Every structure is written in C-alpha cells, then in structure tokens.
Amino acid sequence: PSGRILPPLLLLLLLPLSPAAPCSPQPNATHFICTEPTLSTFPSGLPTTTLAISVEFTALAALLPTALAGLPQLQELHLSSNRLATLPEGLLHPVPTLRVLDLTDNLLADLPAGIFTGNGHLQHLVLQGNQLQALQPAWFQHLPQLHWLNLAANALVEVPPAVFHPLHSLRSLDLSRNRLASLAPGALAGLRALRRLDLEGNRLGTLPPTTFVPVPALRFLFLQGNELRALPAGIFVPLRHLRVLDLAHNRLQALELPLRSPGPALDLDISGNPWVCECPLLALLRRAAPRLTTARDTLCASPMRYRGQEVAAVSQAGDTGC
Numbered sequence: 538p539s540g541r542i543l544p545p546l547l548l549l550l551l552l553p554l555s556p557a558a559p560c561s562p563q564p565n566a567t568h569f570i571c572t573e574p575t576l577s578t579f580p581s582g583l584p585t586t587t588l589a590i591s592v593e594f595t596a597l598a599a600l601l602p603t604a605l606a607g608l609p610q611l612q613e614l615h616l617s618s619n620r621l622a623t624l625p626e627g628l629l630h631p632v633p634t635l636r637v638l639d640l641t642d643n644l645l646a647d648l649p650a651g652i653f654t655g656n657g658h659l660q661h662l663v664l665q666g667n668q669l670q671a672l673q674p675a676w677f678q679h680l681p682q683l684h685w686l687n688l689a690a691n692a693l694v695e696v697p698p699a700v701f702h703p704l705h706s707l708r709s710l711d712l713s714r715n716r717l718a719s720l721a722p723g724a725l726a727g728l729r730a731l732r733r734l735d736l737e738g739n740r741l742g743t744l745p746p747t748t749f750v751p752v753p754a755l756r757f758l759f760l761q762g763n764e765l766r767a768l769p770a771g772i773f774v775p776l777r778h779l780r781v782l783d784l785a786h787n788r789l790q791a792l793e794l795p796l797r798s799p800g801p802a803l804d805l806d807i808s809g810n811p812w813v814c815e816c817p818l819l820a821l822l823r824r825a826a827p828r829l830t831t832a833r834d835t836l837c838a839s840p841m842r843y844r845g846q847e848v849a850a851v852s853q854a855g856d857t858g859c
Contacts (some may be wrong), residue, residue: 579604589613596620602627610634611760617641626651635657642666651676661685668692672700685691687711696720702727720744725751731755738751738765750775761785768793785809794825803827811838814851816859822852
C-alpha cells in the first residue's frame with residue numbers, strides 16, 4: 538500500500554551510490570599500483586614516501602606537468618598499456634632519482650626534446666609498442682647510466698648516426714619490429730658496453746661493412762626476419778665475444794661468421810634462408826664449427842644435388858670435394 542515505510546536495508550540499496558575514486562593512495566605507502574580500466578586522471582595526493590608507481594591498463598590519456606610533483610624519492614614509474622599520446626616536457630623534472638620508466642603500449646608519436654633532462658640516474662627505459670617515427674639525439678644526451686633501452690614495435694625508419702653516442706653504459710638495445718630498411722654507418726657509435734642488440738623483424742636488406750666495429754663487447758645479435766640478401770665480408774670479425782647469432786628467415790645464400798674464439802661454440806640460427814651449399818659455405822661451417830640451433834630447418838636450396846638436404850649434414854659429409 539502507498540505510504541508504506543521501507544525497511545532501512547532496502548532503503549540503502551535503492552539510494553544512488555556516489556562513485557568512489559578508483560585507486561585511492563594510502564598514507565606512508567612506498568608502492569602505488571592501479572590497474573582500474575576506468576581511470577582517466579592520474580592519481581593525486583601520493584605520499585612523499587612513494588618509491589614506485591604502477592598505473593597500467595587504464596584509460597589515462599594525458600598527464601599534467603605537475604603529476605609527479607612532491608615525489609622526490611620516486612625510483613620506478615610504470616605507465617604501460619594506457620592511452621598516452623603526448624608527455625609534458627617537465628613531467629620527469631621533479632623525480633631526479635628515477636631509475637625505471639616503462640611506457641610500453643601507449644600512443645606516443647614523439648617525445649619532448651628535454652623530457653629526460655635531469656634524469657641522469659635512469660637505467661631502464663622502455664618505449665616499446667608506441668608510434669615513434671624518429672629518434673631525437675636530445676633524448677639521450679643526459680642518460681649516462683642507462684643500461685636497457687627498448688624501442689621495439691614502433692614506426693622507426695632510420696637510426697641517425699651517433700644518436701646513441703652518449704649511452705656509454707648501455708647493455709641492451711632493442712630495435713626489433715620497426716621499419717628500418719638500412720642502418721647508417723655509425724648508427725651504433727658510442728655503444729662500447731653493448732652486450733645485446735635486437736634488430737629482428739625490420740626491413741634490412743644489407744648492412745654497412747663497419748656496422749659492428751663500435752660494439753666489440755656484443756654477445757647476442759638478433760637479425761632474423763629481415764630481408765638480408767648478402768653480408769659484407771668480415772662484418773662480424775669485430776665481434777670476438779659473440780655467443781648467439783640469429784640470421785634466420787632472411788634471403789641469404791652465403792654466410793659470414795665471426796672468427797672462432799676460445800670458449801663455447803657460437804649458437805647460430807641460419808634457418809629459412811636459400812643456402813648455396815658449395816665449398817665457401819661448407820668449408821666455413823666446418824672451420825668455425827658453430828652449434829646450429831635449428832639444423833632441421835637449415836636446408837640447401839642449391840646446387841640441385843643437395844637441394845632440400847640439411848646444410849649441416851652436407852657440410853659434414855666427406856664427399857663434397859671441399
């Protein structure tokens with residue numbers, strides 16, 4: 538009947554609920570984590586004790602220049618899988634102790650020239666999965682302690698000469714899955730500490746003969762999934778410490794290898810190439826004795842008598858006349 542008084546519990550259920558702010562910071566916390574899909578504004582009021590922030594998989598599309606103000610101890614900032622298309626130039630100026638910055642899978646087509654000014658302690662920088670089309674030398678001018686740089690899965694078409702020259706401490710550089718059709722001479726200049734270089738999945742058709750002269754400490758080199766048709770003679774000779782070389786799924790018919798050095802055999806993947814199984818290739822494989830990691834898929838394309846046979850088996854046969 539009309540006029541009936543509702544029980545208190547039912548009355549509470551019928552009242553409209555005011556939306557609670559997602560991911561409210563806790564006082565005196567050192568780590569802040571938010572993966573709320575509806576979050577569209579960077580949380581404010583984080584305690585000055587904060588050491589690490591993770592705001593990922595949200596609807597965050599913009600950051601204010603003051604977003605990190607009052608966080609002088611911040612060491613890690615994880616902002617992956619958001620909708621960020623731009624960053625304010627002064628965003629990182631309040632956090633000079635920052636060591637890790639992860640911006641994976643956003644919509645960044647460019648970065649401000651001075652974005653990393655004052656972040657000389659940065660060690661890990663991940664820009665994978667954005668829309669960067671060009672590298673600015675200014676980004677890397679003030680990062681002497683950077684160890685890890687991931688630029689994979691962007692839209693880069695070139696690596697300007699000496700763009701990485703200030704990165705004397707860099708150990709790992711990932712340029713895979715971009716649109717690189719060539720590398721300029723000197724593209725790797727200054728990277729004397731580099732141990733790992735990933736160029737997989739680009740459009741490289743050839744490489745300058747001196748490409749790897751600036752990186753003598755390299756141990757892992759990934760060139761698979763490009764369009765390499767030939768390698769300059771001696772291109773890998775500077776790489777005396779190389780342990781892994783991946784040349785799979787290119788268009789190579791002839792092979793170049795680093796000089797054999799003491800220690801473990803080179804792990805070599807040359808599968809998916811149309812190898813010409815004649816004396817230059819067969820003798821090189823016997824002399825260098827690499828460990829072919831996918832021997833079953835490493836097949837001769839010519840001459841006809843060896844077509845479809847495993848390169849390793851032909852190389853080891855005693856009747857090749859080589």
